[in-house]
Amino acid sequence: KKVVYLIPLSVCVQRSTALYINQSLSGKWSLSNSNGSLCLAAEVPGCVHSALQQQGYIQDPYFRFNDVSYGWIALYNWTYVNVFTVTKQKVHLVFDGVDTVASVWLNGILVGETDNMFRRYVISLSSPVLYASERRKAHSAYKVPPECPPDVQRGECHVNFIRKEQSSFSWDWGPSFPTMGLWKDVRLEAFDVLQLIQISYVPLYSILSQWDIQVELLVDVVQTINGEVTISVPELDSEQTFQTQFLSGKTKSTFILHINTVRLWWPNGHGDQPFYLLSVRGFQNRIVILNTESKVYFRTVELVQEPVVGSPGLSFYFRINGKPIFLKGSNWIPSCLLRGILISNHNNIPGDISSPWSPLDANMNALRVWGGGVYEQDVFYSICDELGIMVWQDFMFACAMYPTEDNFIQTVREEVIQQVWRLKSHPSIIVWSGNNENEAALATDWFSIPAFQRPTYIKDYVTLYVNNIRTIVQEEDESRPFLVSSPTNGAESEQEGWVAANPYDTHYGDTHYYSYTLDCWDWRTFPRARFASEYGFQSWPSFSTLQPVSLAEDWSYNSDFAAHRQHHAGGNQEMLLQAALHFNLPNSTEPQKRFADTLYITQVMQAQCVKTQTEFYRRSQSEIIEGKGHTMGALYWQLNDIWQAPSWSSIEFGGKWKMLHYFAKDFFSAVLPVGFEDDGTLLIYAISDLNHDLKLRVTVYTWTELDPVCTLKSDLVLVHGGSAVAVFKEPVATVLAGCGRCTRLTCLLTFHLEDPSSSQQGPTNHHFLCSPKDAQGLQRPNITEDKSGYTVTLHSASVAPFVWLDVGNIPGQFSSNGFLMVSRNITVAFNAWRPTSVTELSKSLTITSLMDVY
Template identity: 75%
Template sequence: MYQKQFNNPNTKSTERVQTSATVGFKNGAIQIIIWITTIFFFTIPTLSETLFHISYVFGCDPYFRFNDLSYQWIALDNWTYTTTFTVPSQIRVRKKVLLVFDGVDTAASISLNGIVVGKTDNMFRRYDFSVRKLLKDGENVLEVSLLSPVFYSSERRKAHSSYSVPPECPPDVQKGECHVNFIRKEQSSFSWDWGPSFPTMGIWKDVRLDAFDVLHLIQLSSLPLYSISTQWRLQVELLVDAVQTTSCQVELSLSELDSKQTIQNLFLQGRLKYNFTLHINKVDSFKIEAYLTSFLQVYFRTVELIQEPVMESPGLSFYFRINEKSLFLKGSNWIPADSFQDRVNSAVNLLQSAVDANMNALRVWGGGVYEQDLFYNLCDELGIMVWQDFMFACAMYPTEDDFIQTVREEVIQQVQRLKSHPSIIVWSGNNENEAALATNWFNIPASQKPTYIKDYVKLYVNNIRKIVQEDQSRPFLVSSPTNGAESEQEGWVAANPYDPHFGDVHFYNYNMDCWDWRTFPRTRFASEYGFQSWPSFSTLEPVSIPEDWSYNSNFTSHRQHHESGNQQMLQQAALHFNLPNSTVPLKRFTDTLYITQVMQAQCVKTQTEFYRRSRSEIIAGKGHTLGALYWQLNDIWQAPSWSSIEFGGKWKMLHYFAQDFFASVLPVGFEDDDTLFIYAISDLNHDLKLRAVVNVYSWSDLDSICTLTSDQLLVSGGSAAAIFKQPVTSLLAGCGGCTRLTCLLSFHLENNHGIQQGPTNHHFLCSPKDAQGLQRPNITEDKSGFMVILHSDSVAPFVWLDVGHIQGRFSVNGFLIVSRNKTVHFDAWQPTSVAELSRSLSVTTLMDVY
């Protein structure tokens, strides 16, 4: 047993007087006034430390090379945190004192002055223990004895002896630990196909003493609800802890409407929840700001998940209507930003990067954590809609009474904490567990399947769903993917949860040609899809050494946690590109990293554009697609993955592409039966008159061979429409005898004033590896401030600018040059200089890697 001592005399107490909460909108304010006694808080900051920081005591980053294996022993031992503190006199004289742990990771016994006050078994719960009688003058000793999460999970698995709860262990390629489904902690901490195994243990959120005499307000939430008959009503929920039955005055006032509601409320002894309702006849885009123990900000909005029959199609629609407007959800999936939650400081950068790439939605994936308050506050402010999973993923789960009970408390607390955030538009019970049952991922014998379905319904429907349904402001889905209402009709586990006629779909296929849009499912909503790539060399370099810098090194094999992933990337890239063949080992490695990013960006671009142009069509009963959330936004460490942003915040080529393929107005080109189609896609609220302008270029020349323009078409807001159609053979024949091998297309949309709308797009008539005339361009750079002007003497695809370790991003990157000059701006995220940028800047094109 390792005993780590924390003796810090600098613990502090603060006094907060809870008297009122002011809620403002426009020219008026809603006030919530609760007359109660003074609350005292005593913080114990020395306990807020993750145990894996011991790796830094040893002087090495846990992400360096093979340290995830070197530090496995830490999670296999038990650990004790100890701290001593002196309690201020104003704390001990209160009638009730609670020792509060906002987050313990995970299985622990809590002792104060040698007396066990309680135990924890759930990373996602807040725990508090009554300790007034245990506090004493002078030094108090607090101990948190943590059990190895690996052995705890194993013991829980052994206790569940009647039948197995699969999976027993992760695939060998993940180098992870077993039985993570038996412990209520971050599921990916035992390993995942994009992340390492770091079964963390420690105190991952604040620890404090709460002291009070009469009434303690634990949680305040406000929920705006709307119905046609009653209009808006504001539901204010108070979770309180009363020392004794007491009468308090609660005042709700709305100054703009000159109304006030005063309630003489009886708060009963103990911990109870109280609801108060304020009816509002007029709402004009206002917000609520509430101040009590914390800051709360809520905006009025409505959410509907529309599942209704679709004309000329079997099945049901699946889309979100926000404030009575149907929206196409454009975005990605969010995973934990670090294996060690108390190190996470990148939420601001990552969420701003999502917005900068024209995303409006993120799915918080169910194998990670319920994110910190800052995350949801930022989503509220930035206008990012959140699909919120509960933390269950890719597994069956036990349903013993104690497991169900801790899950119930977890869900109650998380819904109370998060439901005031308007950014959350849907709750989802789990990630892929309906699909796992329906398609038998775990080889469960048919005779035993009813047992697992019964457990599934017990956990997600009879418990989680029942709790969440108290939140009437947003829908609940039992799983993702799911057939939604159809799954419910089939007893909550559909025969085929991937049916594109219903619900949302997850889709992955690495053997197909990702440039062929016909291979993608024409689904109602695509909530997961993607392709892997490697991060850039500047991201890998700090956690590796020169002997690792080969695509076939032990390091690159170790970092790949998806079976055959490294080979799949090269196989997919080889369909359309020549693979790097430099005789210089480091150049060949960096060129290979580049080509995987080119492949990933082009694959996800093709698939996303297919979904966006399918929003207004039903073909063979499929379509009406109104959501595209690719897998995944961010990385948890420096390794190959499906992410568009590398660990540390650097944008991959995919994320730069997302700026365009998620643009509110977008032209999309594709071929069907040797005919070129260009669709105009608009997410705007108003109609546009648009025409397509197509420029034909030779691979060997920057001068356009010819230009074709379509007739002008009225494109309705929130729709996709074919705006250009022409057989490729006739198009090329009319452009100076171009062939598929010698020419390529660039196109954009213009309004009736000739002003370009949306980005410029391109269409390759052949694979770049087959292109005739493609040559290595002579590109030079002029640098002025944080601006780079590129001069090229020929067409250059996938031009990539890189400034190494300098943090920031370019205005565009990975682009196609079809002009002699191209200006690119750089947004630095840290202090730098033109001289430093000039030294660090490199320019790579597709031909540079051959």
């Protein structure tokens, strides 16, 4: 059953003097459901849910249990209607994003159909839930697992049969909102001569130390044109004119502009991100028929998979402009599920919209755009270009097998072509990846596939990702590498027929790793991988984020609301069990305080766990131990949130930083000291992204006093860029004996790196000699504060671990937070993201340290 867009067209016979008109049809449309019971105005871009909320038919979809209460919306078919006029010879009706299954009618005539959220259609919406079910029934030969998500996710079934955001049907960190709508712009493109559909420009470095800019034009022409195209980069005094012929209809033309010396684009922390303006002009009989200008960046990228000295297997790292780069970052999920939805206090906050400002603030240089979401907006990649954020770009397939019927393959092929053409001009994208975890799902039998059917699923896998997606990408973009899956053994997986026996083999490729029961403070539990592209731990968001979508009766860790928001089986209990390994759990008799304290302790646990694991990966970049190591990337799961619920994110829904994100600012610092113990010996490594002469200063404290017990120093050491060097190695017993009155239970260590002039480089780090719950002398620090403008000076009477400043729902970030306070005074600044006042900040400010929750 399908519903239509009714789009009446009034055609006028007069000709406009303009050669080309681009008329937006975004804005007000009308929307109705299939039985006619609802008819309302709707904003485009947007979705059915956003229109219903804006017109008062539903409330905040994220409030309490509304994700379930509003499930009826996705079971209707819906119709969008608009009216427009056109005056040109040739007219294109362009839908940049239709979500998802629709028929397009023009003046009562069917002119097109859509079935792919990720494609642009040049030409009402059916229920995606019912459509997916129908497609599953039509595929009768064999099942394509998984049939349904786990019950705990409260999602919908058969999502792999529809080219729609897979996580919109639910995920272990998000709700089920398989909405419909015109989620991107709609416009009318009318022209008399020529229309530019797409332009791409890819700089390619030749062996002759010369750059070639490959400029590709995809145009639609009313009738064959003999003309010329001039391509220039004025700043480089480079220009070339090409005689060309544009054939009638859609035509793809390729031009090469030769460039000699350029300034290179570098990842954040390794150099600048200069660009040049590229001008493309087309002429017919000296009349301009095409004129466009774009930014162009120059960089090379290589994925290096070669034998490693002293180890079986292959390396796995990225070389940018010939330089090996350690990738420091996170995984990006969709910035929102319901486009255009109005949620009080949670819209348009830096860090929540499609921009990587927060990754840059946390010293990241990379993001992985995960394959269960969407290909992000153009602005996302443009900002990554400008800021030097490398992007690992998945294609949108995740955690499932997929069908390979001709119609499914054909829509995927068009999707891939469009997305590669749209995105390949961005230097920030350094690798394409065919899917998320589907090789691993096949290899380790996630779906209990009978042995006799396994060849069928492997054949489907190769058909979709190798014979189609990989082939298209390699034809359309020779400027960057392609991986079939993540995790994968890369070149080794290819040797094994594209599905390796163990895609998690740490001697190859990239690895995803999660363990919630093993002690996360013990670095031995982590795989010494070549590249860690997913790992992490859950935590709850802050109380101020949960409060707007809950009631007082929900403010308990054991409430129905808490259980409903948790979509990872056993997740709430796992967080407490992990926290209890090293911390006493909150025990206030006041329910709301106990709930807020428990939220805090989950964030402390998450931050410390991910810190330990990330530091392990960073210090492993220069080592091969038992054949494993040379780790060259750490992308934790996950950066952002899609609703107010427990998840692996470091940024809450709405943009508020969790403790983990403040920790990331330190553990991704360009210069970092990392301490750990191995068989009773304390080792401290100096890690540096760039060449530095560094020395170490270690300070020992007791838990009861703020005056140091003793201080230790190392000699000056040259730490080469992209390396980790051991600068301190002593038995813990020797360190403690040298400090007189210290034991493991009474003392702790801090340490930092200094340059030759004794100026501190990078953050101060810490090493606990025992679990805080076992520490002797740890006491409530009685922190007080002095406020001056947007800064707060804290005063403490004793050592205070995990000091947390919170200003409720006032959006912004602190200069430091979640820190270990080992000084009597510390000043912290607040950067507000909206206008506020000192009075508002003072009333909202709360300060919590570890002992305050006991």
